Amino acid sequence: MSSIAPWKQALNSHIQSLACPTFSLATVSQAGGISVPHVRTLVFRGFYAELPVNKYNPVASNTGFRSNLIAFTTDNRMEKSRDLGGLEGITSSSLPTVTNNVEVCFWIPSNGENPVIGKQWRIRGRCFVLPRDLGSQDTGAKETKKWLVERLSNDNGGDGSDFDFAKEYKAHFGNLSPSLRGSFRNPLPGAPKEFGDGGLTPKSPIGNDQLDNEVALSHFRVAVIEPTRVEYLDLEGPSRTVWVPVGSDAEKSEKLESFGKVNGIWREVEVWP
Secondary structure, three states: OOOOOOOHHHHHHHHHOOOOOEEEEEEEEEEOOEEEEEEEEEEOOOEOOOOOOOOOOOOOOOOOEEOOOEEEEEEOOOHHHHHOOOOEOOOOOOOOOOOOEEEEEEEEEOOOOOOOOEEEEEEEEEEEEOOOOOOOOOHHHHHHHHHHHHOOEEOOOOOOOOOOHHHHHHHHHHOOOHHHHHHOOOOOOOOOHHHOOOOOOOOOOOOOOOOOOHHHHHHEEEEEEEEEEEEEEEOOOOEEEEEEEOOOHHHHHOOOOOOOEEEOOEEEEEEOO
């Protein structure tokens, strides 16, 4: 069972103030032995197991569960999945991969008149594209489910052993707009149009009565980021705070072992802006 991180409430509060909760995702892929950086703008889909309430979503999600995992959705055919190592699910060999190390950045603008003053959250972590069927006997699915259960907590006590992963997958799909749902049954993203549509002609939006569309669901995935270092910069203060897991590589590499205060598994250190 995972405990709620000390930085989570403040981060979530700031995200809720955004008209559109977007963040930047930085990844590094390998091409011909060369490291290639990529930055993308994604929509924050809540912390995993805490899908935001959407009155237009016809699919109910799990309730009473919590996690520190940042969730977003993606088309599994996109370059993004390949940049993350092409790994779907967690195995003993995927945990230490370099390619699934990412950093995200949230910018929270000030309510004042100066547009360059605000708050910034930078979060490093490991990103995993979750398998569609976490109930299968596939090794990646079984180990991913076990990994997730250990990172969920239940409001009534206990872990995430009673969490319905299939229900959560469907609820994330239902939480998207009909036009975005429909995009998951479009031709291969990024492919030149001269190659043709690959048998997948652009389709219309997927309404609430079409949430079982197999083509779209086969491409749709939920991804999560497990934070391994969190940094909060308040330019209005100014102040800057860093959280790292106690005993982690981040704590050791930044030589923070003797500073700040410990809250659960996290060390919180005030640093100069």
